Amino acid sequence: MAEQKLQGKKIAFLAADMVEEVELTKPWEAVKEAGGTPELLSIQDGEIEAFNHYDRSKAYPVDKQVSEARVDDYDGLVLPGGVGNPDNLRQDEDAVEFVRAFFEAGKPVAAICHGPWVLVEADVVRGRKLTSFPSIKTDIRNAGGNWVDEEVVVDQGLVTSRKPDDIPAFNEKLVEEFCEGVHTGQREKTAATTA
Secondary structure, rough: OOOOOOOOOEEEEOOOOOOHHHHHHHHHHHHHHOEEEEEEOOOOOOEEEEOOOEEEEEEEEEEEEHHHHHHHOOEEEEEEEOHHHHHHHHHOOHHHHHHHHHHOOOOHHHEEEOOOHHHHHHHOOOOOOOOOOOOHHHHHHHHOOEEEEEEEEEEOOEEEEEEOOOOOOOHHHHHHHHEEEEEEEHHHHHHHOOO
């Protein structure tokens, strides 16, 4: 049995239709194996449809609409990728505000592939070092982020990775950061960008 580092911690997974399946399911499994409780939030009730790159896959049941979720109820946030998923999320005001509130609270956030698009929309990448799928590096740089091409990057509680191949390193770091809890530096960095 894996070490129960996340025992008693609830982790929000925020995703919408066209989420990259493996970027949802593998981190979900890592959270559960570490003793945490994952919960799927979305912009609608019912189910979200996952994809394997461009091919439709399975549907996953939504636990709660993000409009009804409170940041105080969660210890960490995962933003899986896929192209359509973050594009849907960043157009939803409740989703964007939920993500921004995580940074304002200093709570750890993990985003992979195209997931950082939502971070750009929430205006929380300014002054931070992060990575993503290469096609959105210009968006991150234009939003004031320091984009690097690395397997996994950690900056004050923010964990980012580029693609499905990076998932083992991504999972290891997200469990570590979620275990550490609130990062004061993340809260201070977010406050500084809005001052």
